[in-house]
Amino acid sequence: MTTHNEHIEHTDTPSNMKAQIWKTFWILLALTLVDIAFYFVIPHSTLRNWIFILLGIVKAFYIVGIFMHMKFEKKFLQKVIILPMGLVVYMIILILIEGVFTDTVRNLLP
Amino acid sequence: MANTATLTDRRTQWGGGKSPFNISYGKLMMWIFLVTDAFTFSSLLTAYGFIRHSFSGNTETPWPSPDVVFNHFPFLHGVHLPLMFVSLMTFILIFSSVTMVLAVEAGHRMAKKEVVKYMFYTILGGLAFLGCQAWEWTQFIIGSEQGRTLADGTIIHGANLAINEYGPVAFADLFFIVTGFHGFHVFSGVVLNIIILFQTMDGVFEKRGHYEMVEKVGLYWHFVDLVWVFVFTFFYLI
Numbered sequence: 001m002t003t004h005n006e007h008i009e010h011t012d013t014p015s016n017m018k019a020q021i022w023k024t025f026w027i028l029l030a031l032t033l034v035d036i037a038f039y040f041v042i043p044h045s046t047l048r049n050w051i052f053i054l055l056g057i058v059k060a061f062y063i064v065g066i067f068m069h070m071k072f073e074k075k076f077l078q079k080v081i082i083l084p085m086g087l088v089v090y091m092i093i094l095i096l097i098e099g100v101f102t103d104t105v106r107n108l109l110p
Numbered sequence: 111m112a113n114t115a116t117l118t119d120r121r122t123q124w125g126g127g128k129s130p131f132n133i134s135y136g137k138l139m140m141w142i143f144l145v146t147d148a149f150t151f152s153s154l155l156t157a158y159g160f161i162r163h164s165f166s167g168n169t170e171t172p173w174p175s176p177d178v179v180f181n182h183f184p185f186l187h188g189v190h191l192p193l194m195f196v197s198l199m200t201f202i203l204i205f206s207s208v209t210m211v212l213a214v215e216a217g218h219r220m221a222k223k224e225v226v227k228y229m230f231y232t233i234l235g236g237l238a239f240l241g242c243q244a245w246e247w248t249q250f251i252i253g254s255e256q257g258r259t260l261a262d263g264t265i266i267h268g269a270n271l272a273i274n275e276y277g278p279v280a281f282a283d284l285f286f287i288v289t290g291f292h293g294f295h296v297f298s299g300v301v302l303n304i305i306i307l308f309q310t311m312d313g314v315f316e317k318r319g320h321y322e323m324v325e326k327v328g329l330y331w332h333f334v335d336l337v338w339v340f341v342f343t344f345f346y347l348i
Contacts, residue, residue, distance in 0.1 A: 009278075012174070013218060017215050017218075018212070018215060021208060021211050021212060024208075025204065025205070025208045028204050029201070029204065032200055032201070032204070034198065035342075035343075035347060036193055039192075039193055039347055040193075042316040043272065044175075046123055049347075049348045052343050052347045052348055053343060053348075055343075056339050056340055056342075056343040059339045060336055060339060060340075061205070062295070063335060063336045064262075064332075064336065066158060066205055066211075067208075067210075067211045067328075067332045067335075068328075068329055068332045068333070069325075070306060073131070073132070073133065074131055074132050074133075076130070076131060077131040077133065077138075077141070077170070078134075080131075081141050081144075081145055084145055084149075085145075085148065087149075088156075091152065091153075091156055092152075092156050092159065095156045095157075095160045096159055096160070096163055097163070098160060099163025099164045099166075100163050100164075100166065101161040102160070102163075102164035103163060103164045103165065103166050103167050103168070104127055104167075105162065106167075106168070108150075108168050
């Protein structure tokens with residue numbers, strides 16, 4: 001007798017899930033170490049910041065894809081969850097332009 | 111009757127009685143919640159970006175480099191070790207994410223003992239992370255021994271919501287709200303994990319026939335790890 005009446009549907013989980021989990025762990029660890037190495041090796045620059053953001057997005061894809069099982073879900077669910085994040089990119093672009101503008105205005109003030 | 115049957119077939123997924131996303135209601139709602147939570151964290155981090163950029167030409171109180179602020183490590187007093195402690199925190203959180211996903215995997219096989227084991231490790235990881243964060247906050251609040259001398263001659267040490275030894279007060283405010291909000295998420299996650307651990311030990315999910323609750327709290331836990339990846343990037347690397 002189940003207490004829930006909802007029907008549990010399983011999306012395909014690969015048979016080698018355990019191996020995939022550990023592979024993802026090593027990739028995340030390696031990317032974090034690359035972050036730290038770049039921090040000490042490359043001097044501070046805009047390019048370095050973009051490299052860090054790019055590596056962060058790569059890490060996000062592995063966490064969402066494997067750990068959160070998104071890679072094995074239906075295409076439609078993937079779109080519903082991931083596409084709204086495009087709005088964040090739009091917001092970041094607007095806000096950073098506005099930030100530089102605010103700096104300019106501040107410097108103009110006596 | 112035959113007609114209605116073909117009509118439902120034609121409507122395929124959206125005809126009702128079947129999840130079009132092929133996942134349960136609870137998991138779908140967890141995903142929707144996580145999207146909204148991602149927007150909240152994005153707002154906080156873009157606010158950080160905005161205020162930081164608005165300080166880019168400020169030479170009086172320049173935005174501090176994380177090198178100078180976060181260079182401590184427990185038991186190594188006075189040694190300049192930038193990024194090391196926060197890297198350890200990142201490692202702890204990633205590893206607790208791994209034990210969480212292993213608990214989910216064990217749940218698929220109905221292996222109760224393994225679920226209990228991995229949930230326990232996940233909780234330990236979460237508590238270790240919270241401990242590290244408390245230490246990090248303490249270092250930031252206490253500040254350095256020399257402190258900073260203001261124009262009127264007063265010396266300030268460390269940071270709180272009103273003063274900041276290392277740079278603009280806005281930096282301290284943003285640090286406390288963003289890492290604090292994330293830390294509160296970790297704390298909530300630990301509480302949820304403890305509840306699920308006790309329910310697993312009671313055999314609630316074994317009776318229910320599936321370990322889907324472990325998957326739901328797992329989604330939340332991985333999301334917390336995901337947010338930390340970006341907090342780490344924006345506060346400590348850039």
